[in-house]
Amino acid sequence: MDNRKHAIVIGAGIAGLASSIRLSCMGWRVSVFEKNSYPGGKLSSFDQDGYRFDAGPSLFTQPQNIEELFAFAGEPIDHYFKYQRVPVTCTYFFSNGKKLTAWAERKKFADEMHSVLGEPRENIYNYLDNASELYENVGELFLKHSLHRPGDFSVKEIAKALQTVKFPHLFKTLGHYNGSVFATPEAAQLFNRYATYNGSNPYSAPAMLSLIPHLEMNEGTFYPEGGMISITNALYQLALKKGVAFFFDSPVDSIKTEKGKVEGVYAGGAFYGADMVVSNQDVYFTYKHLLKQEAKAAKLLKQERSSSALIFYWGIGRNFEQLGLHNIFFSADYQEEFRHIFQTGDVWHDPTIYINITSKMEAGLAPEGKENWFVMVNVPANRGQNWEALKPQVRKAVINKLSTALQADIAALIETEAVLDPIAIEAKTRSYMGSLYGTSSNSRFAAFLRHPNFSKDIKGLFFVGGSVHPGGGIPLCLRSAAIMANIAGPGFSIKTV
Numbered sequence: 365m366d367n368r369k370h371a372i373v374i375g376a377g378i379a380g381l382a383s384s385i386r387l388s389c390m391g392w393r394v395s396v397f398e399k400n401s402y403p404g405g406k407l408s409s410f411d412q413d414g415y416r417f418d419a420g421p422s423l424f425t426q427p428q429n430i431e432e433l434f435a436f437a438g439e440p441i442d443h444y445f446k447y448q449r450v451p452v453t454c455t456y457f458f459s460n461g462k463k464l465t466a467w468a469e470r471k472k473f474a475d476e477m478h479s480v481l482g483e484p485r486e487n488i489y490n491y492l493d494n495a496s497e498l499y500e501n502v503g504e505l506f507l508k509h510s511l512h513r514p515g516d517f518s519v520k521e522i523a524k525a526l527q528t529v530k531f532p533h534l535f536k537t538l539g540h541y542n543g544s545v546f547a548t549p550e551a552a553q554l555f556n557r558y559a560t561y562n563g564s565n566p567y568s569a570p571a572m573l574s575l576i577p578h579l580e581m582n583e584g585t586f587y588p589e590g591g592m593i594s595i596t597n598a599l600y601q602l603a604l605k606k607g608v609a610f611f612f613d614s615p616v617d618s619i620k621t622e623k624g625k626v627e628g629v630y631a632g633g634a635f636y637g638a639d640m641v642v643s644n645q646d647v648y649f650t651y652k653h654l655l656k657q658e659a660k661a662a663k664l665l666k667q668e669r670s671s672s673a674l675i676f677y678w679g680i681g682r683n684f685e686q687l688g689l690h691n692i693f694f695s696a697d698y699q700e701e702f703r704h705i706f707q708t709g710d711v712w713h714d715p716t717i718y719i720n721i722t723s724k725m726e727a728g729l730a731p732e733g734k735e736n737w738f739v740m741v742n743v744p745a746n747r748g749q750n751w752e753a754l755k756p757q758v759r760k761a762v763i764n765k766l767s768t769a770l771q772a773d774i775a776a777l778i779e780t781e782a783v784l785d786p787i788a789i790e791a792k793t794r795s796y797m798g799s800l801y802g803t804s805s806n807s808r809f810a811a812f813l814r815h816p817n818f819s820k821d822i823k824g825l826f827f828v829g830g831s832v833h834p835g836g837g838i839p840l841c842l843r844s845a846a847i848m849a850n851i852a853g854p855g856f857s858i859k860t861v
């Protein structure tokens with residue numbers, strides 16, 4: 365007879381997996397219900413015609429979140445997961461023909477910014493120092509704690525944060541701020557790009573987001589051996605080791621509540637009782653479909669959704685020496701591009717293109733002498749646009765731009781192809797409107813408006829993943845699981861503000 369309390373996790377996305385591990389280690393009996401036949405949600409992969417593609421995330425930062433999870437579970441991480449720091453964070457191609465290597469090493473990066481763009485080195489050092497200070501004193505506060513429970517922060521932490529945040533961080537947009545601190549438009553464009561790391565618009569989002577480059581340029585970017593899918597595989601294996609039970613092809617249809625408390629879930633017509641339910645499903649759909657609380661769901665829509673993406677997975681029939689693991693081909697007018705994404709709701713004719721090529725790091729991910737290209741363009745979240753018409757338009761623009769920049773007939777080199785659009789992203793992972801990161805950070809209040817990791821009304825109901833606090837992206841999703849577990853740990857003693 366198993367006398368442990370039972371926790372049900374809805375969804376085996378990265379946050380659901382991390383939640384299941386934490387709760388199991390804390391003494392809960394844990395069952396994960398996943399609608400797909402595989403774990404990982406957006407963090408999945410597929411093979412096609414001899415090429416392997418990571419389907420979603422490609423940039424890996426803050427491996428310490430995974431290290432900490434394994435330490436929490438008391439398991440040696442190197443039995444499950446290996447990664448390395450990469451020497452170049454990104455290779456940038458500007459529309460004026462300038463090409464820049466963003467070295468991970470700070471001095472080399474500042475030298476490159478100076479020699480290629482003419483940007484004074486001290487502007488880079490100052491910016492990265494400010495980013496570091498903001499991250500340490502403010503970012504960490506948001507990422508480690510629930511924002512919705514008084515007493516989670518110490519007076520000292522709050523004082524430090526208040527000292528660090530300056531007027532422009534809140535009252536200037538990132539675009540305005542970067543335009544004022546950098547001497548060259550290319551440097552401003554490069555640093556504006558970081559708003560896209562949580563699906564936001566640099567010309568609306570507050571300059572507070574200038575802390576994001578800290579993660580990539582001070583802490584570094586990393587490559588997991590075997591590709592990004594190794595993160596999912598490692599967490600899944602760890603969860604199994606800790607005794608978590610998985611039910612795949614098992615969508616949860618509703619959450620049962622009684623007198624303000626969760627009772628369990630319905631899946632496939634059967635009822636499964638639970639003392640605690642953790643939803644890793646998009647919080648909007650959790651309210652709308654699982655709790656049938658239409659009004660609450662509608663209230664969540666007051667916050668703007670993050671951007672989505674069009675992804676072309678291309679098996680490319682030759683090597684390109686000038687490309688690295690991460691590559692960006694910038695548009696000529698970034699502001700106009702974002703106006704299309706967030707205002708007109710379509711895709712500008714000259715989109716910025718991101719290419720990730722994991723076969724640069726490991727043989728075997730593409731046939732010899734060939735490359736596995738993950739080609740991504742930021743696009744609006746799905747508002748009912750005609751994606752069948754947009755996809756070929758964007759594909760043509762991407763091929764033309766890359767063919768010119770790389771002086772090669774890219775269309776002729778595509779040996780195999782798959783495409784992911786916002787509708788497919790929603791269908792695969794139930795992320796409302798296909799948004800990559802839940803809600804955007806386009807308002808200065810965004811961090812405070814994101815849904816907490818617990819329900820204020822229903823005892824035993826918790827939320828994790830990219831659509832809730834602290835936000836989207838692998839590091840933040842992992843943090844959401846840690847915050848949830850901290851709250852759940854002492855036995856639901858939730859005081860709300």
Ligand SMILES: Cc1cc2nc3c(=O)[nH]c(=O)nc-3n(C[C@H](O)[C@H](O)[C@H](O)COP(=O)(O)OP(=O)(O)OC[C@H]3O[C@@H](n4cnc5c(N)ncnc54)[C@H](O)[C@@H]3O)c2cc1C
Pocket residue numbers: 374375376377378379380397398399400403404405406407419420421422423424614615616617644645646673675789792793794795800801828829830831835836837838839841
């Ligand atoms: C194309 C793309 C590129 C990205 N690039 C990066 C990047 O480079 N770096 C980065 O850090 N982040 C990136 N992200 C964001 C990152 O992938 C996400 O923030 C993160 O993976 C979300 O994890 P999650 O735990 O919130 O859940 P998700 O991955 O959204 O998974 C949710 C899971 O819940 C399941 N589910 C939903 N409803 C139910 C139900 N009712 N019953 C059962 N199961 C259900 C779904 O099937 C899914 O498996 C990218 C995302 C995409 C799509």
